[in-house]
Amino acid sequence: SESASRLLVTVHNENRAAFEARFAGQSCAMIGRITAVAELRIIGLAGSLLVNVANDELKAAWQAPLKEL
Numbered sequence: 001s002e003s004a005s006r007l008l009v010t011v012h013n014e015n016r017a018a019f020e021a022r023f024a025g026q027s028c029a030m031i032g033r034i035t036a037v038a039e040l041r042i043i044g045l046a047g048s049l050l051v052n053v054a055n056d057e058l059k060a061a062w063q064a065p066l067k068e069l
Contacts, residue, residue, distance in 0.1 A: 010034070013033075016030070038054060038055040038056070039052060039053060039054045039055055040052075040053050040055065040058060
């Protein structure tokens, strides 16, 4: 969600340093990255894999309730 206190942005890796410098002193953190692999992976703070789901499976779950309309 985006609000006055939260913002989610996508930044090319080549622009990461400049982006982080621009927001120095603010609460800012990289929370993910885009890869060529078509899946969602969530890694826990301890480095363990918590979620590994194919994008097609996520899309099917998202669209399933809409088929009832």
